[in-house]
Amino acid sequence: MGDKIRIVLVSDLHGSEIAYAKLANIPKMFKADVVVLNGDLTGKALMPIIKLKTGDYTANVFGEVKKFGENKLSEILRDAKNSGYYPYIVSESEYDELINNKNKARDVLVKLMIESFTEWMKKVEERYRQSNVKLFYFPGNDDPHEFVDNIRKLDGDVLIYGDERIIEINGHLLLGFGYSNPTPWHTERELPEDVLKERLIRLFNSVDQSKMPRLLAAIHVPPYGTNIDLAPKLTPDLRPVTAGGEVVMDHAGSLAVKEVLENYCPAAGLHGHIHESPGIDYVQCKQGRRIPVVNAGSEYMVGALKLAYLIFEDGKLKDKIFMRG
Helix, strand or coil: CCCEEEEEEECCCCCCHHHHHHHHCHHHHCCCCEEEEECCCCCCEEEEEEECCCCCEEEEECCEEEEECHHHHHHHHHHHHHCCEEEEEEEHHHHHHHHHCHHHHHHHHHHHHHHHHHHHHHHHHHHHHHHCCEEEEECCCCCCHHHHHHHHHHCCCCEEECCCEEEEECCEEEEEECCECCCCCCCCCECCHHHHHHHHHHHHHCCCHHHHHHEEEEECCCECCCCCCEEECECCCCCECEECCEECEEECCEHHHHHHHHHHCCCEEEECCCCCCCEEEEEECCCCCEEEEEECCCEHHHCECEEEEEEEECCEEEEEEEEEC
């Protein structure tokens, strides 16, 4: 038997506390060497909860303005955190300041992102260390730059920061890259395809070419034109296009990622980014062989953790299990 590596691939947890709790428990479920947390670590938005002078609270809860008492507060906080929001209790005057000062609102949001992620990583580190499992983590296109600058500091022997980095484990190389091609939402860590390609080439060129057949390329965005990059097609105002009562799907992956995988032919591509298209497909290399590309998918909004359990031996994918927990 040759060199074997057991990987659990997860992605796009978007700040969901229940999803992070399940991430922390992965070593109880699987005998793994490394868990790859493939980008988009943070939630989408701040949820101000206004404490009124009457002692009650009011908040926009998932699109509906609600008024509630102290007895409902813990439930609202829990549901918000599990859905990837950052609840923040404020007075009426503090709320007015947030509305009128976008920089302050962003500062508060990023602070809560950092605090929440750091707290969960402490739990992950403790539990993974007990099971001799490593977490290879890196940000995605949605994660703010200030957040990224802070989470680099968590890098160590169990928590391994992987963006634009390559590590060796169990006779295999693991490459991380968290940027994406442009999206309709104009997120912070997007790059034009030509720049994306240039940065990926620089990273792949740093690998000893004789080790390329054992390189596992963990790239947040999947290759264009595959079964794992299909997302809802959107109108200019970001509404899903429908036909015959069904949502029209379109390819949203990266041409640069596809070209780099075709040219360098690593052992596999490990991806995320497109929540709706978990599964496996194959990219045809110019060297004549096909390589598997895998997307774990994401259902963070309902607190589900989607994952792919992958076993590689001597650079070959020997087994795979897709799960939703």
